[in-house]
Amino acid sequence: MLLAVDAGNTNVVFALVEDGEIRARWRIATDPRRTADEYAVWLSQLLSLEGYDRSAVTAVIVGTVVPRALHNLQVLAGKYFKAEAVIAGQGGAEWGFQLDVEEPGSLGADRALNMIAAHARHEGDLIVIDFGTATTFELVDYSGAYKGGIIAPGINLSLDALVTAAAKLPRIAISAPESGSVIGRNTVDQMHIGIYWGYIAMIEGLVARLKAEVGRPLKVIATGGLAVLFEKHTTVFDTIEPDLTIQGLAMLWQRSQQGN
Secondary structure: OEEEEEEOOOEEEEEEEEOOEEEEEEEEEOOOOOOHHHHHHHHHHHHHHOOOOHHHOOEEEEEEOOHHHHHHHHHHHHHHHOOOOEEOOOHHHOOOOOEOOOOHHHOOHHHHHHHHHHHHHOOOOEEEEEEOOEEEEEEEOOOOOEEEEEEEEOHHHHHHHHHHHOOOOOOOOOOOOOOOOOOOOOHHHHHHHHHHHHHHHHHHHHHHHHHHHHOOOOEEEEEOOOHHHOHHHOOOOOEEOOOHHHHHHHHHHHHHHOOO
């Protein structure tokens, strides 16, 4: 069974994948100082709760946008799962698609993995939106080539910046406003409207601009833990696939084994 590890800026997601299907997944806050031993204790308990032994894991693939976290995840794979971690984007696990942009080396692993999975699962030209620490928009053409994209602050970052910079504003939970009105009658309602509906306006506006610039039909795929937050209040998404990054890792691992 494959252990796929997606180390993001906010969380590290571990998933068990068997025959292309995700059997279990867990997440822990990203901390580059966390040791392989700490990961192993936490992960062993969760494996046991799901009815698995560590010996069920026979392969490990890691995708990370946090370089300092990589070493301890490699040690985890070798010491506790007796497997050499395959690193997404390196060696036999190179991306395998054209990077038609000015700085191809700057593409984050999570964004590349999302595009691999999205192109494998959908035909035609695509916009892939990932709602994470940052919200990213990727433009993938019908051949699977990466044509460029957009990086915007994630909704949590936007709220954090607002609360940090304005001393009298309270910290609020991010949720859809109870009313569809965009006229807030108190401070908390006004903040909800500004953050939530303002974010939806940004998403819809950027997608509209991308579609107008490309001039061809584009399918919009949303992923990331916060994608479902917007699902009921916009029609801009054609589909929501929360596990694109993990699916991309599984596909990339399978590809890396074909030459072995």
